Amino acid sequence: MHESTVLVLHRKSANEPRVKDAVKAAKKAGCKFRVLVPFNKAEKGRVVAEAIANGATRIIAGGGDGTINGVANALVGDGKTRPDVAMGICPLGTANDFARGCGLPADDLAECLQIACQREPRAIDVGMLNGRVFVNVASLGFGAEITATTPIELKKALGGAAYSLMGLVHAMNLTPYPARLVVPGEEPAKGSFLFAAVGNNHFAGGGFDIAPKAQLDDGLLDLTAIRLDKGVNLASIQGELENPMNPDNTHVLYRQLAEFSIESDQKLHCNLDGEPVKKKKLRFSTLPRHLKVVF
Helix, strand or coil, rough: CCEEEEEEEHHHHHHHHHHHHHHEEEEEEECCCCEEECHHHHHHHHHHHHHHHCCCCEEEEEEHHHHHHHHHHHCCCCCCCCCCCCCEEEECCCCCCCHHHHCCCCHHHHHHHHHHHHHHCCCEEEEHHHHECCCCCEEEEEHHHHHCCCCCCHHHHHHHHHCCCCHHHHHHHCCCEEEEECCCCCCEEEEEEEEEECCCCEEEEECCCCCCCCCCCCCEEEEEECCCCCCCHHHHHHHCCCCCCCHHHHHHHHEEECCEEEEEEEEEEEHHHHHEEEEEEEEEEEEEEEEEEEC
16 A cells, blocks of 8 residues: 555554544544554664655654654654655653644644644754754753653652652752763863753653753754752752853853763763663764654
C-alpha cells in the first residue's frame, strides 16, 4: 500500500478508547492516513523508514515527547541532508510539553490529528546533543533527576502550580554539581550548577516554561542555568527566574547560542526529550530550519 500520511502510534496507546475515538473522528472529518504500531522503541526507526519507502510524505508521531524524539531522529538521521518528509504530532504523553509549546490543542486528539493531516508544515530548528537529535528541551542535573528519580506519588502530590522548580528543590533536597560552560570565542564559565536546560522550544517538566525566549526557527538554543557558587538564596532565584535575561542576575544564567558545550569531571545526567543521556561532555549545536513540522 502507498499512503502519503502515516500515524506512527506508541504501542501502549494503540488500544486506548480515546485514541481509537480520535482516529475515527479524524477519518470521518476527511483525513486519510494509515496507522502503524511499532512493537518497541527499537522498531520505530524501521517503521518510519518503511513508511517513507512506501510513499509517505508526512509522518505523525503519536505518543509523548519520547515518541516525537524517536520519529524526529528517524527523519533527521545524521543531519547531513534536510528530510523531505514532514512530521505531525498527536500528543499522547503525560506532559506533552513539545505539543503545548507549539500551541497545539493537546486535550483534543481528533483536532490534533486533523491539524497534522491538513495544515502546511513549517520548518523548525533541530537541536543536536553529541550527534543525537532533539526538538524540545534537554535538561541537566536537576531537570534530568526529576525524570529519573522523582516518584510518581510525589509528582501527583505536588500537582498543578506546586509542581514547580522551587517546589521540587525543597522536596528532593537537590545538590549542585561542578561544570563548565564552554562557548566558542569565550573564556569557559566555571560554576556550581543546580540545574541547566537547553531549549529549542519552551516547556519541560510538565508545563514549566524553562526557555521563555525560545523560538523554533531562530537558529539558536536557549540555555537556562541556575548556579549556586555565589551563595544560595531561593527567594532571589525565584525572582530572577521571572526575569532570566537580566544581566545583573546572580544565580540565573540565560544565554541564546548556536553552539556550546557543558563539561564536567563527573558524568552529567541529561534528559533529552524524555530520553536519558549520561556524559562528561555535552556538545550542543543547531540545524537551522532543518525539519518540517505541522502545527
